[in-house]
Amino acid sequence: AKNHKLWPEIEKVTLEQLHYARLGVGGAGGWQLFAEDGEMKMYRREEEADGLVVDPLKACHMVKGVTAREVCEIFFSPEYRSGWEATLEDMTVVETIASDTLVFLQTHKRIWPASQRDALFWSHMRSVADSEDQDAADLWIVCNHSTEHPQYPPNSGKCVRVYLTVCLVCQTFIDPPKDPKNIRREDLTCKITYCSVVNPGGWAPASVLRAVYKREYPKFLKRFTSFCIDQCKDKPILF
Numbered sequence: 001a002k003n004h005k006l007w008p009e010i011e012k013v014t015l016e017q018l019h020y021a022r023l024g025v026g027g028a029g030g031w032q033l034f035a036e037d038g039e040m041k042m043y044r045r046e047e048e049a050d051g052l053v054v055d056p057l058k059a060c061h062m063v064k065g066v067t068a069r070e071v072c073e074i075f076f077s078p079e080y081r082s083g084w085e086a087t088l089e090d091m092t093v094v095e096t097i098a099s100d101t102l103v104f105l106q107t108h109k110r111i112w113p114a115s116q117r118d119a120l121f122w123s124h125m126r127s128v129a130d131s132e133d134q135d136a137a138d139l140w141i142v143c144n145h146s147t148e149h150p151q152y153p154p155n156s157g158k159c160v161r162v163y164l165t166v167c168l169v170c171q172t173f174i175d176p177p178k179d180p181k182n183i184r185r186e187d188l189t190c191k192i193t194y195c196s197v198v199n200p201g202g203w204a205p206a207s208v209l210r211a212v213y214k215r216e217y218p219k220f221l222k223r224f225t226s227f228c229i230d231q232c233k234d235k236p237i238l239f
């Protein structure tokens with residue numbers, strides 16, 4: 001568990017990603033709005049690493065009727081993933097480091113003309129007291145970060161290994177403010193910030209990757225948040 005050899009990296013990357021998610025998208029950050037749908041706004045920065053498109057993505061969304069903890073638990077938990085991750089072909093939990101920290105191996109459906117990809121990453125979920133604003137509800141974060149595993153070396157089979165760092169940071173707002181036992185789902189709004197940097201691992205044409213990102217990310221976030229609303233609507237609220 002917390003004495004696991006990955007723990008220092010998990011702690012460092014999770015807190016770095018929390019800080020990064022809280023940075024705005026205005027100003028000189030170079031963020032460009034590339035997709036908008038109701039409350040959902042998606043930004044990207046055009047970046048390449050050794051000729052590969054690794055455009056960082058930041059999405060902001062406000063979802064009614066669910067809490068930060070409920071959204072993060074659905075994003076983190078393996079049993080829900082096939083319900084919302086449309087591009088997933090296979091998923092295995094290769095290691096359980098702790099109840100809030102897992103290592104996943106996922107293969108994603110091939111996106112023509114790029115070859116098929118897989119991703120090996122640790123996934124960690126935690127709640128963070130929001131230091132700035134005491135009466136705001138807790139923040140919940142899930143951070144996914146590529147890692148290695150001796151049994152699953154990269155590029156050993158048919159798949160090209162992608163390298164990713166992803167975070168989902170959620171905060172619950174209750175409006176109008178009520179005492180906890182009288183809160184109904186229509187009083188809840190979850191503010192979601194999703195950040196991702198995916199290095200495709202092997203060559204894929206920049207034009208193709210940017211088209212894939214433009215198509216897949218808005219679909220992904222809309223499908224994920226709809227799944228959360230549907231999963232939670234008839235269940236007691238989990239703060």
Ligand SMILES: O=S(=O)(CCO)c1ccc(-c2ccc(C3CCCC3)c([C@@H]3C[C@@H]3c3ccccn3)c2)cc1
Nearest residue numbers: 085087108111114117144162166200213216217220
């Ligand atoms: O948030 S997560 O941790 C959720 C757990 O599943 C996650 C999100 C996205 C990916 C991902 C992996 C591969 C690829 C590409 C790279 C070259 C060819 C395939 C993409 C591209 C961006 C497009 C994409 C975006 C969203 C969903 C699926 N596809 C994304 C992996 C994990």
